[in-house]
Structure formats: C-alpha cells, structure tokens
Amino acid sequence: MSLKVECQKEELAEALQLASTASRSNSPKFALKSLRLGAESGLITVLGCDGEMWVERDLACEVIESGGVLVDAKFITSLVSAMPSGQVALELLVEDGMRVQQGSAEYKVLSSDPQDFPEPPDFGGEGELTLKFSQLQDALDSVLYAVTTDPHRAILTGVQVSYDGATLKLVATDTHRLAVRTIAQEGMGSSLSVVIPDRALRAIRSLPVGADDDVTIRFGMGRLGVEAGGARVVAQMLSGAYPNWERVVPSEFSRTWQVERDQLIDSLKRAMIIASESANRVKFSGSGDSLVLTAKSEELGEAKEEIPMIADNGQIEVAFNGRYVLDCIQQIRGPGIRFELTESTRPGVIRPAEDGDDYFCVIMPMSLT
Incomplete structure (x- = not known):
C-alpha cells in the first residue's frame, strides 16, 4: 500500500464531510465506520459506506504517490475540518498508519487495508x-x-x-x-x-x-x-x-385562521422558550380578529403572544406541539399562513395562504389540559 497527496484544506474537508454521511461511527466493523481514500491520476476519491448507502466524492489534488487506505471517518473529518486554510499533505507510512501534515502540525492516523471496503453495487435503469x-x-x-x-x-x-x-x-x-x-x-x-x-x-x-x-x-x-x-x-x-x-388528511373543515408568516414565527419562537419545558405544548386561541398563543411551565412561568388574523368561524382553542408548527411554517415561502380546523380534538392543516395546494402539513393536536 502507498499513498501521498497534497490537497487544499477546504476542498478536502468538504469531500470528507460529504462521504462521511454514509459511515456509521458506532459500527463494530472498522470498514463501515471508515472512509476509503484512493489517489491516482490527479484525483483523490473519498468513499463512505454503511452497507446500505455509499457516498463518493472526487477531488482534484496533487498525487505524488498513487494508492489507497482506510481511515476512521469521524476522526479524519474532524481533524481536517479543524485545520486552517492552506495545503494539507496525506501520506501513508510503512508501519505507523497515515500521516496528516500541515506546516509544523503533524498527526498520525490509524489505518487499514482498503481491500476490506465494500464496493458500491450496480443498480439497474428501471x-x-x-x-x-x-x-x-x-x-x-x-x-x-x-x-x-x-x-x-x-x-x-x-x-x-x-x-x-x-x-x-x-x-x-x-x-x-x-x-x-x-x-x-x-x-x-x-x-x-x-x-x-x-x-x-x-x-x-x-x-x-x-x-x-x-x-x-x-x-x-x-x-x-x-x-x-x-x-x-x-x-x-x-x-x-x-x-x-x-386517510389522515381532513376532507373538510369548518374554521380557518389566516396570519402573517413572520409574525407567527417570531411569536411562536418566544413562546417556545416556555413551552420547551412542557412538552412543547402551545395553545392557539382564536378570538375575534386576534390569534392568541399561550404556553405555561410550572418551573419557568407563562407566555402570552397576540397577533392579528383574518378568521372565518375562528372561535376555537387548540393545542399543538409548537416545534411541529414551527418546522412546518418555516418551509412556507409566501407571506401568509392558513390554518384549517374543525375541533380541538381533530388534526389541523397548515398551508400557505396562497397557492396552498403545493404544500401542506397535518398536525395532530395535544391535550388542552
């Protein structure tokens, strides 16, 4: 086995990070928690695998000696990512694993034979x-x-x-x-x-x-x-x-709320500071032309936020996991959010106020008490 290359730190770190998404740091098999580095013809190829997924990245670099090696994915990725900008040299040593060097800094990384690594499988063109x-x-x-x-x-x-x-x-x-x-x-x-x-x-x-x-x-x-x-x-x-x-998407609804997206996100983030101590439960109450958000924690206190809304038969109180609501509405690009509701014990639908057929979420309610 041999390998000796020099790469730009940022490009090498990006390649290692991408390939390591396929490795399993808790695997009992060294190969499946490793990355395979292979160098030839001006390229270093970084490959990660957990037995079910393979992620491979090619990177242009100076190849001084062609070869291959297996190294621990988490360690090599963390090490290179923490280095400053500049050239990073990788060299497979005869007995002491792989040397990672930048300037006066030098690390030796345990390595293994790349032949132990599973090759990416073929897949058809169905x-x-x-x-x-x-x-x-x-x-x-x-x-x-x-x-x-x-x-x-x-x-x-x-x-x-x-x-x-x-x-x-x-x-x-x-x-x-x-x-x-x-x-x-x-x-x-x-x-x-x-x-x-x-x-x-x-x-x-x-x-x-x-x-x-x-x-x-x-x-x-x-x-x-x-x-x-x-x-x-x-x-x-x-x-x-x-x-x-x-079958879990409500086929009809009797109540709607329409609110400004950014206002709801800001208010909900503040309420979640309290709600995070009580299973993320936030109560949403429609009252006239206002939507009131409340959260309570025995250890921290209470939160109340009020934002304007446009409602149709909107007099209802329902509790949702505030984190779930945030996850949903943060993916909506338009300025308005529309809630479609029936009862406090039934799922609610959240979608953009405009062009709402392209994206929606259904969220199960939480207990009000």
Whole structure:
C-alpha cells in the first residue's frame, strides 16, 4: 500500500464531510465506520459506506504517490475540518498508519487495508427522475423534518416519492405530523413510487451541484443512484408498504385562521422558550380578529403572544406541539399562513395562504389540559 497527496484544506474537508454521511461511527466493523481514500491520476476519491448507502466524492489534488487506505471517518473529518486554510499533505507510512501534515502540525492516523471496503453495487435503469437541483432541495426541505427517528418504524424513516408523469409528490410522516409537497411538472421522468431513506436524501441534498443544474436520480434493483458534481450516491431503497397517509388528511373543515408568516414565527419562537419545558405544548386561541398563543411551565412561568388574523368561524382553542408548527411554517415561502380546523380534538392543516395546494402539513393536536 502507498499513498501521498497534497490537497487544499477546504476542498478536502468538504469531500470528507460529504462521504462521511454514509459511515456509521458506532459500527463494530472498522470498514463501515471508515472512509476509503484512493489517489491516482490527479484525483483523490473519498468513499463512505454503511452497507446500505455509499457516498463518493472526487477531488482534484496533487498525487505524488498513487494508492489507497482506510481511515476512521469521524476522526479524519474532524481533524481536517479543524485545520486552517492552506495545503494539507496525506501520506501513508510503512508501519505507523497515515500521516496528516500541515506546516509544523503533524498527526498520525490509524489505518487499514482498503481491500476490506465494500464496493458500491450496480443498480439497474428501471426508472429515473430529473429536476433542477434548487427545486429538489426545496422539495426535500419541505418534508424531511417530518421523517421519524424511530428505528422500529423503518418505513417511516424514509420519504415516499411518487411520480405519475405529471405530478411529483413527496410525503413524510412520524405519525404525529405529516408533510406533503407537490410539484406539477411533466417530463420529469418515469412513473414511479418508492420510499427513499432520509439519510440518502440528505446526502443527495448536500451534493456539490449548482442551483440551476439538473440532477437525475436513477432507480433499479431496489436501489437508487445519483451522480453529479464529481460526487455519487448509491443507496438501498426501503421495502414495505408506506401507510395510507391520505386517510389522515381532513376532507373538510369548518374554521380557518389566516396570519402573517413572520409574525407567527417570531411569536411562536418566544413562546417556545416556555413551552420547551412542557412538552412543547402551545395553545392557539382564536378570538375575534386576534390569534392568541399561550404556553405555561410550572418551573419557568407563562407566555402570552397576540397577533392579528383574518378568521372565518375562528372561535376555537387548540393545542399543538409548537416545534411541529414551527418546522412546518418555516418551509412556507409566501407571506401568509392558513390554518384549517374543525375541533380541538381533530388534526389541523397548515398551508400557505396562497397557492396552498403545493404544500401542506397535518398536525395532530395535544391535550388542552
């Protein structure tokens, strides 16, 4: 084994950070918590893998000696990220691992044989989806916050992505809230319905791609693959049936509130200082042309915020998890927010006051007492 390269610190740190999104720091297998560095022909390739997802990044650098090595992902990423701007030299030593050097600073990193690392698998060409990278990022931001973190609900750790030739739909839920983003656009690719892991989508969202560049996601053999900006992501898709989320979306409502987005965000952030000590519960009360937000904590005290609103039959009090409401409304780009309600014990729908068919959230209520 051999390897000796010199790279710009910022570019190397970015490549390490991207590839390390696929590694597992708690894995008992050294390879799966490592990054594989391979250098040849003026490029260093950084590859991370957890057995289900592979993230790879190519980086132009000065290759003095070609070769490859495995190093701990968390350590090498943290080390290079903490270094000042300038050239960083990596050199595989005969017996002492890999040396990382910048100026007078020198570190030795334990290393292993890169042959132990699993290669990225092939995936077929059963379908594909192409859209502007900025459009993809915006759509992902609209739903990723609602993905569950509960590993026992594996199918809900991903986003359902479906396309029928005219409409792209992304759906995420943790059973307490639901986020749905719709993009009406023909010619984006093949009809499909898949569930993509949260981690894979976050890696794709972080690809070094220009906002106006097209990104194509290809599907096949139970996997997805993306190649763009000198980076590649390959990941297993989630298997199993995604829940019938449409049945939890209220088909009708009898009350509406319409408020100014920025005012609601500011008021809710302040109320959350108190609510964070009481399961994030915030009470929303419609009263005439005002929406009143209250939160209470036995340890800290009480909060009350009042903002103007336009209401239709808006006399109702309902409690929501304030964090869930914030997560939703911060993804709305327009100036107005619309709440659609029925009773204090029924789910509420939040959407933009204008063009509200493209994005909405459903949030389950909390107890008022």
